[in-house]
Amino acid sequence: MRPNPRRIAVNDLYTALLALATFAVAATAIFVAVKCLSDYGTIFKVVESAR
Amino acid sequence: MSLFSIFLCGAVVTYVGSVNNYRAMFDEQKSLNDSLVAENTSLQRRFNEKTALMKELEVKLNDRIQLLEDEKSKLDVELKNARRLSLDYQGRVNSWAGVLTSFEKTIANLEQSLNLTQEQLSNAHADNIRDRKELNEITASLYEKIVQMQALEADRRRLLEAKLDLEEQINQLLGPEGEGVVIEPVTPEHDVARPSSVTVVGADLKGLITEVGKSLVSISLGSDDGVKKDMVFHVFRGDEFICRIVITNVDASKAAGVLELVQDSPRVGDFVTTRL
Numbered sequence: 001m002r003p004n005p006r007r008i009a010v011n012d013l014y015t016a017l018l019a020l021a022t023f024a025v026a027a028t029a030i031f032v033a034v035k036c037l038s039d040y041g042t043i044f045k046v047v048e049s050a051r
Numbered sequence: 052m053s054l055f056s057i058f059l060c061g062a063v064v065t066y067v068g069s070v071n072n073y074r075a076m077f078d079e080q081k082s083l084n085d086s087l088v089a090e091n092t093s094l095q096r097r098f099n100e101k102t103a104l105m106k107e108l109e110v111k112l113n114d115r116i117q118l119l120e121d122e123k124s125k126l127d128v129e130l131k132n133a134r135r136l137s138l139d140y141q142g143r144v145n146s147w148a149g150v151l152t153s154f155e156k157t158i159a160n161l162e163q164s165l166n167l168t169q170e171q172l173s174n175a176h177a178d179n180i181r182d183r184k185e186l187n188e189i190t191a192s193l194y195e196k197i198v199q200m201q202a203l204e205a206d207r208r209r210l211l212e213a214k215l216d217l218e219e220q221i222n223q224l225l226g227p228e229g230e231g232v233v234i235e236p237v238t239p240e241h242d243v244a245r246p247s248s249v250t251v252v253g254a255d256l257k258g259l260i261t262e263v264g265k266s267l268v269s270i271s272l273g274s275d276d277g278v279k280k281d282m283v284f285h286v287f288r289g290d291e292f293i294c295r296i297v298i299t300n301v302d303a304s305k306a307a308g309v310l311e312l313v314q315d316s317p318r319v320g321d322f323v324t325t326r327l
Contacts (some may be wrong), residue, residue: 021053028060032067039072 063186183267186300190266190309260286260321266309268296273304284308284323293317 036043143257192258256276268286272278278301293315298308310317 017053021056022055024060028063031064035067040074 066299069280185262187266190299194266256284256325258284258323260317260319260323262307263317263319267299267307268310268317269307270296271305271306272323273306274301275303278306282306282308282325284325285327286317288315289316291315293321296323 033043146241251308256272256278258270258276260268261271270284271277276297280298280301282298284296284298286296291314294313294317295311296308297311298306
């Protein structure tokens with residue numbers, strides 16, 4: 001069989017755009033996690049009534 | 052695809068950044084609820100305490116109202132009694148007013164009669180003074196007449212003695228044949244009124260001298276005691292004989308008389324008696 005040939009980016013603009021999108025997603029996830037942790041004390045648990 | 056993911060990340064960040072902190076709101080509401088529940092509990096406890104106090108106060112006030120009602124009933128009864136007594140006393144006052152009016156009329160009549168009596172008494176006193184003056188004058192005239200009578204009696208005795216002497220001389224001059232000659236007087240002898248003899252009643256009367264005048268003396272005995280006119284009383288001061296009183300005027304409660312055998316001047320309070 002013939003090995004897959006290495007794909008070469010057509011343009012670096014796409015690479016930068018992809019990196020920006022990845023950074024944005026990661027930053028958004030961190031922001032949401034920090035926000036949830038600071039406000040509710042947990043990230044995934046659903047807050048219940050104290051009673 | 053990358054741009055869309057970036058857009059979605061921006062939307063998520065915007066939403067998460069602007070969303071409310073429901074836990075903080077919950078905690079706030081919970082603390083507010085707890086404080087309200089505590090306040091409610093406190094108010095409920097205070098309400099219960101106030102209710103208990105109100106019930107206790109209500110019981111006390113009901114007792115007080117009952118006492119006041121009883122007292123009001125008693126006071127009503129006393130008021131009725133007081134009104135009845137007032138009416139009774141008012142009736143008595145009216146009756147006493149009538150009696151007082153009649154008494155005033157009676158007193159006015161008595162005062163009028165008293166004035167009349169005093170006037171009569173004044174008139175009687177004036178008459179008495181006038182009568183006493185007349186009596187004194189009559190008594191003085193009587194004494195004068197008595198003195199004249201005594202002088203006339205002495206003249207008569209002297210004339211009688213002279214007559215007897217003349218008859219004896221005539222008999223001596225005429226001798227024995229002239230014996231028994233009696234000279235008849237030219238003027239016939241008339242019967243002369245003579246003072247009656249002094250009467251002394253045997254009853255033992257004792258009294259006092261009440262008034263001493265110039266010629267009359269009053270004693271404390273009168274006709275009620277048995278004193279009569281011409282009675283003789285002997286006046287003593289202790290054991291000393293003072294004089295004798297011949298009663299000339301007698302009243303019911305006193306008598307008056309003239310003095311005889313005067314040894315000393317009589318005084319008011321000297322003892323008089325009919326017996327020695």
